[in-house]
Amino acid sequence: MVKVVDHPLIQVKLNIMRDERTKSKEFRENLDEIASLMCFEVFRDLKVHEEKETITTPTGAVLPKLKLDYKIILAPILRAGIGMVDGVRNMIPTARIGHIGMYRDEETMIPHEYYFKLPVVDNPLVVICDPMLATGGSACAAISAVKQRGYKNIRLMCLVGVQEGIDAVTKAHPDVDIYIAAVDEKLNEKCYILPGLGDAGDRIFGTK
Numbered sequence: 010m011v012k013v014v015d016h017p018l019i020q021v022k023l024n025i026m027r028d029e030r031t032k033s034k035e036f037r038e039n040l041d042e043i044a045s046l047m048c049f050e051v052f053r054d055l056k057v058h059e060e061k062e063t064i065t066t067p068t069g070a071v072l073p074k075l076k077l078d079y080k081i082i083l084a085p086i087l088r089a090g091i092g093m094v095d096g097v098r099n100m101i102p103t104a105r106i107g108h109i110g111m112y113r114d115e116e117t118m119i120p121h122e123y124y125f126k127l128p129v130v131d132n133p134l135v136v137i138c139d140p141m142l143a144t145g146g147s148a149c150a151a152i153s154a155v156k157q158r159g160y161k162n163i164r165l166m167c168l169v170g171v172q173e174g175i176d177a178v179t180k181a182h183p184d185v186d187i188y189i190a191a192v193d194e195k196l197n198e199k200c201y202i203l204p205g206l207g208d209a210g211d212r213i214f215g216t217k
């Protein structure tokens with residue numbers, strides 16, 4: 010399943026991020042907010058259960074305490090995925106965080122894994138996040154790496170992608186649902202997304 014989460018609030022914030030004049034601080038703030046807003050769709054089908062413990066409202070009503078049924082692991086693909094972590098964690102404070110170190114070779118576009126650490130949790134939902142889905146190579150490799158370690162319930166959360174990247178992921182991993190805020194036109198000769206927003210990692214961390 011591919012879900013394009015293009016709520017008007019997200020579109021306007023993404024438009025600010027696309028603007029080359031937007032500085033790193035504002036870029037990060039908007040990414041943060043979009044990640045929070047996307048949670049509405051990414052976690053729409055989560056179940057809650059009633060605990061034995063109760064809560065009492067100011068009007069004296071007694072209600073069961075509610076808790077999310079799922080244990081959630083958020084797994085950003087380094088570096089740019091880090092920019093989505095706080096936004097999701099603000100919505101789901103109990104989410105545990107893993108890290109997948111992956112960079113794509115600038116010549117071959119082949120992704121290389123350089124770090125992998127995910128929390129050990131019984132039967133979690135793993136949400137891999139990365140703002141950019143270009144060729145799809147990094148996302149496919151990250152999903153494979155997560156599966157190799159025995160995790161089964163996996164979702165992919167991205168900001169901007171192209172159809173080529175979506176197709177690559179759905180072909181290699183048809184069991185993984187993709188949530189994305191915008192599907193752009195195409196890739197350029199350097200496999201950057203057009204119109205896109207440039208190099209997400211550099212804009213988040215101010216490295217250029």
Ligand code: PRP
Nearest residue numbers: 088089112113142143144145146147210
């Ligand atoms: C970027 C981006 C994705 C990847 C997307 O990371 O954050 O991980 O490229 O491209 P793909 O779909 O063609 O694989 P990059 O490799 O530039 O690393 P960085 O985040 O450390 O800059």
Ligand code: URA
Nearest residue numbers: 143201202207208209
């Ligand atoms: N990675 C980025 O940061 N931007 C792109 O457009 C493609 C890959």
